[in-house]
Amino acid sequence: MMERLYFLWAVLPVPVLLGFVLDQVIGDPRSWPHPVVGIGKAISVLEDKLNHGSPQVRRRNGVFLTFLIVGGSYFITWAAVWAANFLHPLFGFVVSTYFIFTTLAAKSLLDAGKSVLIPLAQGDLSEARIKLSWLVSRDTSNLSEGEIARGTVETLAENFVDGILSPLFYAVLGGAPLAMAFKAVSTLDSMVGYKNDKYQDFGWFSARTDDWANYLPARMSVPILLLAGRLRGMPIGHAYRIWKRDASGHPSPNGGNPESIVAGLLGIQLGGINIYHGRTHHRAEMGDALHPVNGEDIARCRQLVQTATWLSLIPTLILGYVAYLIF
Numbered sequence: 001m002m003e004r005l006y007f008l009w010a011v012l013p014v015p016v017l018l019g020f021v022l023d024q025v026i027g028d029p030r031s032w033p034h035p036v037v038g039i040g041k042a043i044s045v046l047e048d049k050l051n052h053g054s055p056q057v058r059r060r061n062g063v064f065l066t067f068l069i070v071g072g073s074y075f076i077t078w079a080a081v082w083a084a085n086f087l088h089p090l091f092g093f094v095v096s097t098y099f100i101f102t103t104l105a106a107k108s109l110l111d112a113g114k115s116v117l118i119p120l121a122q123g124d125l126s127e128a129r130i131k132l133s134w135l136v137s138r139d140t141s142n143l144s145e146g147e148i149a150r151g152t153v154e155t156l157a158e159n160f161v162d163g164i165l166s167p168l169f170y171a172v173l174g175g176a177p178l179a180m181a182f183k184a185v186s187t188l189d190s191m192v193g194y195k196n197d198k199y200q201d202f203g204w205f206s207a208r209t210d211d212w213a214n215y216l217p218a219r220m221s222v223p224i225l226l227l228a229g230r231l232r233g234m235p236i237g238h239a240y241r242i243w244k245r246d247a248s249g250h251p252s253p254n255g256g257n258p259e260s261i262v263a264g265l266l267g268i269q270l271g272g273i274n275i276y277h278g279r280t281h282h283r284a285e286m287g288d289a290l291h292p293v294n295g296e297d298i299a300r301c302r303q304l305v306q307t308a309t310w311l312s313l314i315p316t317l318i319l320g321y322v323a324y325l326i327f
Helices: 003-011 014-025 036-051 057-089 089-103 107-120 125-133 145-192 204-231 236-249 254-266 294-311 315-324
Strands: 270-274 280-284
Touching: 003 057, 003 125, 014 089, 014 107, 014 145, 014 236, 036 089, 036 145, 036 254, 057 145, 057 204, 107 125, 107 145, 107 294, 125 145, 145 204, 145 254, 145 270, 145 294, 145 315, 204 236, 204 254, 204 294, 204 315, 236 254, 236 280, 236 315, 254 270, 254 280, 254 294
Parallel strands: none
Antiparallel strands: 270 280
C-alpha cells in the first residue's frame, strides 16, 4: 500500500494538481499576497531607470531587464521553496503549491469573460465596454455589441494559452520556479512588449521571449481545444480547416493557433479592425462569419475554455509520468 502511494506521489505532479484545483475554486483573491504583483512592481521600477537613451542602448537595456526579471523570479522562487523544504518537507510542499497556484489564471479568465457578458446581455453597452477595457489594450469606447463580443472571445482564446496551458506546462517541467519564470516572461510582455514609440526598442526582447516561451503550449492548444469542441458538440472538422488556413496569418507566431480554432468551433470570424492609442490597425481575419459575433459566443467560448482547461491536465500528467521514468 505504501509503495503504491509513493509511486503515485512520485509520478503525479501533486503540487501542480493542487495548485490547479485551488485556482479553479479560489481564483485570484485580491487581498492575498501575489508574487506576480511583485514582479510587475519590479518591472515598473527598472523600466523607469532603463528605458532611456538611444535605440541601441534601450534595446540592450531591454535584454538586461528580461534576464534580470526572469532569472530573478526563478531564483527567488527556488530559494523560497528550498528554504521551506529545509524547515520541513510539508512546508516546502505548501509553498511550492501556493506559487504554482498564483501562476494559473483559469477562474479569473472565465470571470473576466463573464464580467463583459453580463452587461452585454442586459443591453448595457457602456458598462460592457468598460469591462472589456480592463482586459484589452485596444480602444473600446465606441465598440458595437459584435465588436465587444469579438474582443472578449479573442481574449479568452489567446489567454487560454498564456494564463492556463503554458503555466501548467512549465510547472510540471520545472516546478514552481520554472512556472514563476514563465509568469515573469508573460508579465514583461504585457507591460513592455508593445510595438510603439516607447517600447519598440526597449521591449523587443521581452516580446520575443514570450513568443519562444509559448511556442510549444500554443501548438498543444490545438488538439486540446479540438477535443474540447468535440465534447461540446462543435464542428471540429470545420475548425481544423480554419486552423490550417488562417493560423499563420496572425501577427503573433502563437496567437493564431488558439484563436483560429476557437473561431472555427464557434462559426465566427475574429480579427479585423482595432484602434490602439488613436491608430487604426488591421489584424488578419480568423474564421468564416457563419453568423454575427454576439454575447452567446462569449458564453459558448467560456464553456469551451472551461472544458479545455480540465483537458489540459492530460498532457500535464503524461509529462509527469515521462519525467518520473527519465529521472
